[in-house]
Amino acid sequence: MxxxxxxxxxxxxxxxxxxxxxxxxxxxxxxxxxxxxxxxxxxxxxxxxxxxxxxxxxxxxxxxxxxxxxxxxxxxxxxxxxxxxxxxxxxxxxxxxxxxxxxxxxxxxxxxxxxxxxxxxxxxxxxxxxxxxxxxxxxxxxxxxYEPIGFDLLPKEFLFSELENLYCTILEKEIERRNFRKKILSFGIVEETENYSPVKTGRPAKLFRFNHKKYNDLHEEGFHFEIKFA
Amino acid sequence: MxxxxxxxxxxxxxxxxxxxxxxxxxxxxxxxxxxxxxxxxxxxxxxxxxxxxxxxxxxxxxxxxxxxxxxxxxxxxxxxxxxxxxxxxxxxxxxxxxxxxxxxxxxxxxxxxxxxxxxxxxxxxxxxxxxxxxxxxxxxxxxxxYEPIGFDLLPKEFLFSELENLYCTILEKEIERRNFRKKILSFGIVEETENYSPVKTGRPAKLFRFNHKKYNDLHEEGFHFEIKFA
DNA sequence: TTATATTTGTGTAAATCTTACGCATTTTAA
DNA sequence: TTAAAATGCGTAAGATTTACACAAATATAA
CATH class of the missing domain: 3.90.79.10 (Nucleoside Triphosphate Pyrophosphohydrolase)
Structure with missing residues (x-):
């Protein structure tokens, strides 16, 4: 058999x-x-x-x-x-x-x-x-x-608005811009770069970068990434 | 090939x-x-x-x-x-x-x-x-x-203290008894029965039951079970 | 019968986190 | 110079989480 x-x-x-x-x-x-x-x-x-x-x-x-x-x-x-x-x-x-x-x-x-x-x-x-x-x-x-995987879908340096849109798009939900930004930044795993986006419309925006190392360190210490929306 | x-x-x-x-x-x-x-x-x-x-x-x-x-x-x-x-x-x-x-x-x-x-x-x-x-x-x-699966490891009717111990044992963590109970009860998916446990020591305790149907209903409506501990 | 040991059952105040919300700033293009 | 577009920021109210201690009900042993 x-x-x-x-x-x-x-x-x-x-x-x-x-x-x-x-x-x-x-x-x-x-x-x-x-x-x-x-x-x-x-x-x-x-x-x-x-x-x-x-x-x-x-x-x-x-x-x-x-x-x-x-x-x-x-x-x-x-x-x-x-x-x-x-x-x-x-x-x-x-x-x-x-x-x-x-x-x-x-x-x-x-x-x-x-x-x-x-x-x-x-x-x-x-x-x-x-x-x-x-x-x-x-x-x-x-x-x-519950994991910071959104960054894998973006270029190394990205706009906060892109990250925002990514979440809205994939999860098919509205999000509150200010709170989202505050939350993500509070984790300390995303950092501002010195660069500005090449987009020509509206106020110029800083590019941001996901800090893998920082995330891994925090994760070891028991930090859990989590984004919730109503 | x-x-x-x-x-x-x-x-x-x-x-x-x-x-x-x-x-x-x-x-x-x-x-x-x-x-x-x-x-x-x-x-x-x-x-x-x-x-x-x-x-x-x-x-x-x-x-x-x-x-x-x-x-x-x-x-x-x-x-x-x-x-x-x-x-x-x-x-x-x-x-x-x-x-x-x-x-x-x-x-x-x-x-x-x-x-x-x-x-x-x-x-x-x-x-x-x-x-x-x-x-x-x-x-x-x-x-x-993040899912109410602990109940699957217990008899149909169980003591709150058993549920508590189950969480402590498997997660290898201490939990705050009062807050745990409050939290679980707040979900409305566990109900008191009329029965008392046969245990002969200490104050007699009510037996509880997990209400699958209630959980499923709530889950449909978007409820998420979640228990966190420090 | 009384005292002790054991386990259940409950409330509240402080701290933290989440939510809701609007306006000034910086640029480009008309 | 003005209008349009997108960024960047703060605060107050509400909700949730945490920390914490003592009275009640029973069995058992003295």
């Missing part, structure tokens, strides 16, 4: 990007198989001698030419025995956040079929990928409130 | 129990294989036509004779290619919480090698099971603070 198990192991990647008050996800167009022409999450089968993390990085790179160095495991999909009509396949889904500079890397080498989609313009995807994406989005929303 | 993938898919179960200010985990003794005589988490290979959830329930039942109807997926372990020395095996770990009545069901039928271990008397386990358990425990601790 242990000898005839016939289950494939795949990984899938949800890669989130953000720009101009829009959340994006990176998708690829299926070329082969029964799900041909459907868009899908990047991913594929794990190799025998490869870690799951490596597998998801490799597949992403192969299929979209995007490189990501940190993926977080999201969930393993394997309760629906027929989630892939060809074989029994279980998929370990991962997600990653990339900064806006990566949003332009489409139509590359063999990644011609990769494209960034706005989160609310996602088509019907192959397999159970809409469901996977849904779970990823829920996780993103939840994490945004 | 897709044809020669050779990776086994297993599930493992962390089953937590609680009694008398002690947190327990259910382990089995390995009978075969290189990890013979080591204690291990219940678990085994998934069948081709079986959901992951069903697999973990089946394995647990087979190996320990304990039945659990809700497992939560914890994490998938598959980055270490040699975590099982025999083959490449990835394992989807689940955890469950059971009430004290199940703590007695040892030495049953074919479950003679199953045993409850106190959480701080866990021996060296087979494979990477200590690591899996560690992750499970972290999750349990975290969830305890």
């Amino acid at each position: 242990t000898e005839n198990q016939n289950i494939r192991v795949a990984v899938d990647a949800i890669v989130f990007g953000y720009q101009n008050s829009q959340l994006y996800v990176l998708l690829i167009q299926q070329k082969f198989g029964t799900q041909e022409s459907y868009w899908a999450l990047p991913g594929g089968l794990v190799k025998n001698d490869e870690s799951l993390q490596d597998a998801v990085k490799r597949e992403l790179k192969e299929e979209t030419n995007v490189e990501v160095n940190y993926f977080e495991q999201l969930f393993t999909f394997g309760d629906d025995v027929n989630r892939d009509p060809r074989n029994r396949v279980i998929s370990i889904a991962y997600y990653a956040l990339v900064d806006p500079s990566k949003l332009k890397v489409q139509a590359d080498t063999d990644a011609e079929h990769a494209q960034w989609f706005k989160i609310n313009e996602i088509p019907a995807l192959a397999f159970d990928h809409n469901q996977i994406l849904k779970k990823g989005l829920e996780r993103l929303k939840a994490k945004l409130t | 897709t044809e020669n993938q050779n990776i086994r898919v297993a599930v493992d179960a962390i089953v937590f129990g609680y009694q008398n200010s002690q947190l327990y985990v259910l382990l089995i003794q390995q009978k075969f294989g290189t990890q013979e005589s080591y204690w291990a988490l219940p678990g085994g290979l998934v069948k081709n036509d079986e959901s992951l959830q069903d697999a973990v329930k089946r394995e647990l039942k087979e190996e320990t004779n304990v039945e659990v109807n809700y497992f939560e997926q914890l994490f998938t372990f598959g980055d270490d290619v040699n975590r099982d020395p025999r083959n490449r095996v990835i394992s989807i770990a689940y955890y469950a919480l059971v009430d004290p009545s199940k703590l007695k069901v040892q030495a049953d039928t074919d479950a003679e090698h199953a045993q409850w271990f106190k959480i701080n008397e866990i021996p060296a386990l087979a494979f990477d099971h200590n690591q899996i358990l560690k992750k499970g425990l972290e999750r349990l601790k975290a969830k305890l603070t």
Whole structure:
């Protein structure tokens, strides 16, 4: 009985990007198989001698030419025995956040079929990928409130208003500008730089930077990041 | 390449129990294989036509004779290619919480090698099971603070002091009795019963009950359970 | 029967954190 | 020079959290 198990192991990647008050996800167009022409999450089968993390990085790179160095495991999909009509396949889904500079890397080498989609313009995807994406989005929303991951979606130096908009956009909520700023600054993990934004409209604004080291130190001491909204 | 993938898919179960200010985990003794005589988490290979959830329930039942109807997926372990020395095996770990009545069901039928271990008397386990358990425990601790799961470890009717001790024990923290009680009661999800505890020492205490329905209703409306301690 | 030990059950004041709210400043473009 | 656009700032009221101590109900032992 242990000898005839016939289950494939795949990984899938949800890669989130953000720009101009829009959340994006990176998708690829299926070329082969029964799900041909459907868009899908990047991913594929794990190799025998490869870690799951490596597998998801490799597949992403192969299929979209995007490189990501940190993926977080999201969930393993394997309760629906027929989630892939060809074989029994279980998929370990991962997600990653990339900064806006990566949003332009489409139509590359063999990644011609990769494209960034706005989160609310996602088509019907192959397999159970809409469901996977849904779970990823829920996780993103939840994490945004209790871990400082929003910064991973912004350039190294960013405007406070961008951070603000990111929270509004992803969480689909209004926020009180003054209180938000006060709160974030009170943590002491975001610092003003000497630079001003190149934006030409309105009063010039200082650029800010997330201080990873400071956050890690505070975190060690028991600090918990948390942003709540009514 | 897709044809020669050779990776086994297993599930493992962390089953937590609680009694008398002690947190327990259910382990089995390995009978075969290189990890013979080591204690291990219940678990085994998934069948081709079986959901992951069903697999973990089946394995647990087979190996320990304990039945659990809700497992939560914890994490998938598959980055270490040699975590099982025999083959490449990835394992989807689940955890469950059971009430004290199940703590007695040892030495049953074919479950003679199953045993409850106190959480701080866990021996060296087979494979990477200590690591899996560690992750499970972290999750349990975290969830305890933001979801009302402590009740799953108690009998249907319980003393407030038992709930209190459960939190202290698992989180390894002191708590302020009056504030804890006030807080929990303020949620309106725990109700007094008409019954008194059979304990014969000290002032007789009312038994309390967790109202699942009430919690679900409140949760729908956006209520978030949360217990924090200094 | 009385005293002691044990555990339950409760209130309040101070401190902290959260919320709500509006206006002056600095720039660009008309 | 004026209008439009976005930044940057402070405070008072309300809500939540914390810290803290003693009386009540029972069983048991003296």
